[in-house]
Amino acid sequence: MAHLSNPLLGLTLEELTSIALESGQPAYRGQQMFDAVYRQRMESLEEVSTLPRDYRAHLSESGWRIGIPLIDRKFVSGDSTIRYLLKLADSETVETIWMPDGDGGESGDGSEAGNELESDATAPLPDRWRRATICVSSQVGCAVNCRFCFTALLGVKRNLEAGEIVGQIAAVLRDQAVEPLLRRVNLVFMGMGEPFLNYDNFMKAVRLLVQGVGIPESRMTVSTAGIVPRIHDFGREAVRPKLAISLNASNDPLRSEVMPLNRKWNLAELMRAAREFPLRARERLTFEYVLLVGVNDRPEHARELAELVRGMRAKVNLIALNPGSELPYQTPEEERVAAFQRTLIAAGIPAFVRRPRGRDIFAACGQLKRTVEIAPAV
Numbered sequence: 001m002a003h004l005s006n007p008l009l010g011l012t013l014e015e016l017t018s019i020a021l022e023s024g025q026p027a028y029r030g031q032q033m034f035d036a037v038y039r040q041r042m043e044s045l046e047e048v049s050t051l052p053r054d055y056r057a058h059l060s061e062s063g064w065r066i067g068i069p070l071i072d073r074k075f076v077s078g079d080s081t082i083r084y085l086l087k088l089a090d091s092e093t094v095e096t097i098w099m100p101d102g103d104g105g106e107s108g109d110g111s112e113a114g115n116e117l118e119s120d121a122t123a124p125l126p127d128r129w130r131r132a133t134i135c136v137s138s139q140v141g142c143a144v145n146c147r148f149c150f151t152a153l154l155g156v157k158r159n160l161e162a163g164e165i166v167g168q169i170a171a172v173l174r175d176q177a178v179e180p181l182l183r184r185v186n187l188v189f190m191g192m193g194e195p196f197l198n199y200d201n202f203m204k205a206v207r208l209l210v211q212g213v214g215i216p217e218s219r220m221t222v223s224t225a226g227i228v229p230r231i232h233d234f235g236r237e238a239v240r241p242k243l244a245i246s247l248n249a250s251n252d253p254l255r256s257e258v259m260p261l262n263r264k265w266n267l268a269e270l271m272r273a274a275r276e277f278p279l280r281a282r283e284r285l286t287f288e289y290v291l292l293v294g295v296n297d298r299p300e301h302a303r304e305l306a307e308l309v310r311g312m313r314a315k316v317n318l319i320a321l322n323p324g325s326e327l328p329y330q331t332p333e334e335e336r337v338a339a340f341q342r343t344l345i346a347a348g349i350p351a352f353v354r355r356p357r358g359r360d361i362f363a364a365c366g367q368l369k370r371t372v373e374i375a376p377a378v
């Protein structure tokens, strides 16, 4: 293992406070470390000038470091999406996506939460985005074998620690020089991996992001492929993001074909968990549905989907397949996607089409497989 030292990133205020107390420091040193790590997102202990110099030295001699992931590569799309390849302490890499101006606005990216005044109206050009969304990974690779997703081809290497999840956001905010207390930043846990198969680390990261970084939970959305027991657990959390469920098919045979996970938790169980999910005031569930030509994109599928979702406080986000040569599916034409959307809307189901972001740099949904064989940005 290449872990030569321990990261402070990922520790709670209580944990940081006990580190301070154990070395005879006053308890408020814990808060100072917490602020340095999460609020100021400092990169190294030397920068933390709120701590006495000799205590900083003591911390590093005892093997502590901050632990923000390194930016290994950075790819910039023609639509201004940026794909970051971040390197972790053991040299594994994960991808994190920066999307100025959300992911198309409508759609489970947290952008519709509240109607607060946009706080960045005075931001200097050229970065006058109204909001930005960071798409965060939860595992190195993924263990869920969705047939249309590239990340599945990697298999799962390991879970990310809470600090590695928060660290992605810290690294990107630093690189973009963005302060989420002043600018509107949404988080979607929709990158590599299945967050609900790394539940405890994911939830710890959420609490640190709310309490430490200062991003409200109402601006976060987590997407699951349908790990039903964790959906029940998630509903009981005091602090939690909004929930999106990757449905992707309107009946069991079809869903088991495109998402073999459906054989473990079928649509009846999944939809029961979704219906029982305790929504907060004005909150809606999101269902994602990736359209695959000739497989799940016919009018009868739209009608079947409408019946599944009927009566729920929910919306459907349609995603045209982001294509790739290793995948046995094709991307539908825009008109076919629009027709599917119209059928849903006619059946009374709110439906949105998600604009693909960063397809040219392999940053779009389902494309995250740590591609490096395209020119990185300079």
Ligand code: SAH
Residues within 6 Å of the ligand: 144, 146, 148, 149, 150, 189, 190, 191, 192, 193, 194, 195, 223, 224, 225, 245, 246, 248, 288, 289, 290, 319, 320, 321, 322, 323, 365, 366, 367
């Ligand atoms: N594992 C979680 C989090 C990833 S979210 C989940 O499955 O929900 C990634 C989203 O992208 C999912 O809704 C998934 O259905 C979708 N997706 C996967 N592969 C895709 C592809 N090739 N094109 C478009 N969307 C895809």
